[in-house]
Amino acid sequence: MLRRKSNRTIFFIGLALVLLLAACQSGETTAVPNEVTFTARANSFSGPDTIPAGWTELRLANEGPEFYHMQLMRLDEGKTVADLTAALAESPVAPAWARHYGGPNPPHVGESSTAVVFLEPGEYALIDTVPGKDGTPHVHHGMAKAVRVEANGNGTAVEPEADAVIDMFDFNFTVSRSLVAGKQTIRVNNRGEQPHELFLARLAPGKTVNDLLASLAPDAPPEAIDWRALGGVSVIESGDHSYFTVDLEPGTYALLCFAPEDHSGAPHFMMGMMQEFVIE
Numbered sequence: 001m002l003r004r005k006s007n008r009t010i011f012f013i014g015l016a017l018v019l020l021l022a023a024c025q026s027g028e029t030t031a032v033p034n035e036v037t038f039t040a041r042a043n044s045f046s047g048p049d050t051i052p053a054g055w056t057e058l059r060l061a062n063e064g065p066e067f068y069h070m071q072l073m074r075l076d077e078g079k080t081v082a083d084l085t086a087a088l089a090e091s092p093v094a095p096a097w098a099r100h101y102g103g104p105n106p107p108h109v110g111e112s113s114t115a116v117v118f119l120e121p122g123e124y125a126l127i128d129t130v131p132g133k134d135g136t137p138h139v140h141h142g143m144a145k146a147v148r149v150e151a152n153g154n155g156t157a158v159e160p161e162a163d164a165v166i167d168m169f170d171f172n173f174t175v176s177r178s179l180v181a182g183k184q185t186i187r188v189n190n191r192g193e194q195p196h197e198l199f200l201a202r203l204a205p206g207k208t209v210n211d212l213l214a215s216l217a218p219d220a221p222p223e224a225i226d227w228r229a230l231g232g233v234s235v236i237e238s239g240d241h242s243y244f245t246v247d248l249e250p251g252t253y254a255l256l257c258f259a260p261e262d263h264s265g266a267p268h269f270m271m272g273m274m275q276e277f278v279i280e
């Protein structure tokens with residue numbers, strides 16, 4: 001009798017452990033990255049000065065009249081946002097003491113886009129290298145903000161799960177798993193040796209990625225922008241990865257990288273990083 005009771009006790013302790021383990025695991029799978037929102041307006045970013053380290057979903061709300069993106073750059077000790085802005089005025093190629101950590105690429109005017117990045121503690125510059133209507137990158141018109149990433153982050157923030165994968169190489173994109181209509185999270189890997197980014201846009205019917213590029217020329221009329229900016233991931237370093245979520249409807253899409261080539265400074269799309277794909 002005693003023996004049977006003790007077996008039952010062991011059984012219930014075991015059951016309790018199994019339930020506890022299941023609860024812990026379900027807690028892990030429902031954890032999400034920290035969410036942080038920044039707002040872009042004409043010549044300014046607004047948002048927090050300090051954010052926690054770890055997997056972070058950065059949201060960019062575009063409340064300005066042009067296209068903006070967020071480019072996070074981690075600065076080596078002793079370097080400032082002003083130092084970075086001055087260096088980028090000399091060359092579009094970032095100095096070795098500033099490391100690209102991505103961020104959301106441009107949403108359409110009045111809309112928002114997100115990207116999930118892994119942030120290590122440190123001092124960062126949040127800049128916008130997208131050129132304004134005058135052809136000058138917004139970073140030189142005040143779109144540069146200091147952001148501190150602190151180690152006391154949300155310990156439960158986890159990396160997202162991807163529905164599709166796009167690899168970036170020197171100098172092309174490869175869609176490793178097929179993209180489909182509907183909402184999906186895309187993992188973006190930089191498998192090249194240079195820093196790369198991914199900008200996604202939906203083209204107007206019958207238009208090509210070349211039409212999109214022509215619409216960005218300083219003398220192009222405003223109505224030439226007949227495509228929709230859908231964000232993507234701004235520049236990340238070789239070997240790094242990031243995520244973004246997008247809702248794709250049937251149509252033709254363009255992938256572009258505007259990052260400057262390490263030596264010539266020429267935008268990567270001129271070297272082949274421009275591609276179209278179709279969603280049925």
Ligand SMILES: [Cu+2]
Pocket residue numbers: 171195196197257258259268273
């Ligand atoms: Cu590139």
